[in-house]
Amino acid sequence: MTTYLRYRDDLEHPRADEERDIDRIIAVLRTNNERAFRKYKRGLRDAHAKSHGILRGELTVHAGLRAELAQGMFAEPATYPVIARLSSTSGVIRSDQLRGVRGLGIKVLGVHGPRALPDDDATTQDFIMVTHREFLFADAHAYLTKGMPTAWVLARLPDTALRVGSDLVAALDTHVLRRLGTGVPPNLGVFVAPNTHILGETFFTSAPLRHGDYVAKLLYAPVSPEVVALHGQPIPESAGVNAHQNSVIDFFAAHGATYELRAQLCTDSTRMPIEDATVEWPESESAHETVATLRFDRQDPYTPQRRAYGDEVLSFNSWRGLDAHRPLGSINRLKKRVYEASSNYRHEVGNAPRVEPRDATELPP
Template sequence: MNRDTIQGWLRGRRRSDAVSFAQASREDPIVQSFRVAREVQRFWQMARRSVRPASAPARSSEPTPTRYEELTKALELQDRPMPLTKFERAVPDEATLIANMARLAANLVIKNYCDMKASDRSVCAMRDQHAKAHGCVNAEFVVRDDLPAEFSTSLFRPGARYRTIVRFSNGQGRPQSDRSPDGRGMSIKLYDVAGETILRGLEPRIAPAGEHDFLLSSFPVFFCKDVVDYSELMEAVVAPSGTWREKLSRTLKWFLFIARYPRQFYTFGRTAVVRINNPLTATYHSMSPYLLGEDNVVRYLVSPVRRDNDITPWWWSFLFRSRSENFLQEALVRDLTPAPPGDDVVFDFSVWLCHGARPQDVEDASLWWTRPRDRTVSIGQIRIPRQNFLTPDRVFDGERMMFSPWNCLQQHRPLGSINRMRLAVYLASLQVRRKLNMVGP
């Protein structure tokens, strides 16, 4: 207890002693006992206050979404590349919808970061989509020697070879068990590519020279037609559900979306139930359309060149194999282990050509191309050698690496409002992620 506090109390007591003793001689003994008890209580309370440690200040460093609001407000949103190609048509209020989706993606990065930080202080901010990687592997992209001239570009030159990185991932924005229903992703980055990509022309500080990206997923088409219904879907996905009013509002949003867009909701559900046992035996799709040259509209298709013993029926794995939370990464490790030496894992890289493409074929990313003259054309191969890809340097580079559909040459420009939205969304996610992790370009 503080000495000055006690001395002050004693001085006060001495000044009132004469009165106290005079009163005590005239007071009833019971009253006197109550008075003594009250004085003891006051002394005890004062003693507790003097020795009680000061209350700890609130932890201002506690990560909460509110703390990072300024990051979202300070976003530098890239506008849509203009002019549009002859295959594209802008949707109503497109610029506003894209800006809203970019901020939503940034907020998702922040929210997921804060939620994970509460249980693990060492966690880093992750992508708003495809956060959990199964592995980043070295590969080689080889263009076929006999590629037809109508599909040749400055990138797709017959016989061309490119050093490549392939990132396999889950679709969700937060790491979760591989057993959970989810889409699977395959991101491809080519190096030593001649020419400037669209993204490098827009953001030279972010996009290094000589790179070219392809982004693919495990379902053939996108689950939304355009940025209009995508924005309505995301409003339902991220709607709060803490109170009963919020739960009711969220349920209403889902009901309205399903009623207005039944086909999109059906496709959305199907993307999460595609069953994949091994990233190296799955087929991947760009889902959205891209330009090829000047007059061709295509989707990209990457499928494994399988041997008979590479195929395991899904029901066999379901019944007889116990799966861990990271069974997809374990499959990569098992099939790419350097010892004993073995053959490369080979994927065929093809384009799905939309014959006589119209704006409705391009602007509706959920549309299946099934006309008789639509066809698939092989462009080349992706060859993945045996390797150890779980080294600390490779894991770090894989998390820091940037992939964007707009990190491509002009002859391979992304098409449609979904892709125009992805330009702003990917950049917003990248900006916030790097600021949270305090990592520069």
């Protein structure tokens, strides 16, 4: 019988210099925000800047979950309205022909209970997910020293330079490094992965979060036949610079889609660490298990009104939610402050209201 790690307040162990590191990261990202505003004349997120669709759906918590999974908002069977935003994780607007990480923000509406942040009076539960299973940097210090130089450069390179660079790295990986029994570093690996249909992707929280009395990571996987068939489907060059947006619009004009939300419970904080987000939690020790189903009916996911609402008004932050699902570890503590600073700047310069929806009808048709 598997024994799962119980959540405790002392599971986290921040570095003494973590807050100073986060201050420095926010300062660099602000320069990226300001540069993007000068270029686009509107405020952009410093990550997930370009959206590909804003979806209305429902999340249904499964009945009969065993006790370790039936935690927090998953404690009882229920159905909640959902707003989801598909994106690319770059902080600038780039061609969809570029390889890279895709993002998913899930906002569950009507979730009641004690909040992760004391001044949060919303009734939403946000989950932020990306297409790489583990985070590329262990903690805030590694992100500052290794990630930020890359982020600074990437924010300033044109699409053509990124396209050539990623193709060269992919060729090097395929024809040289694999023959030597090695591969490109993980932080470059995101530029090697093929560019495939976003609706067929699996998304991950990458870093852990509280799961009521336990600790977990989450994934979001396609399960209905129409989206399962899109897994690994290449994006053709003929599809243009907005290929993901157009493919999402075309798909939902003809189909609905079903995905599952699955939790992987932590068994041991040494083998499945809280503070180092680069370490893979082995499926052999604790498999992902389904806790909820998300369904999206046919719709137009990118009307001008929806795009404006999703890009200008809405914000997603995994700290906006129940204390029972409070994000854990250094990368999540980093995101708490970085996402808030980015959102404040974006709404201020865009003169846009900052709204947490209480009803799905607030999402424009």
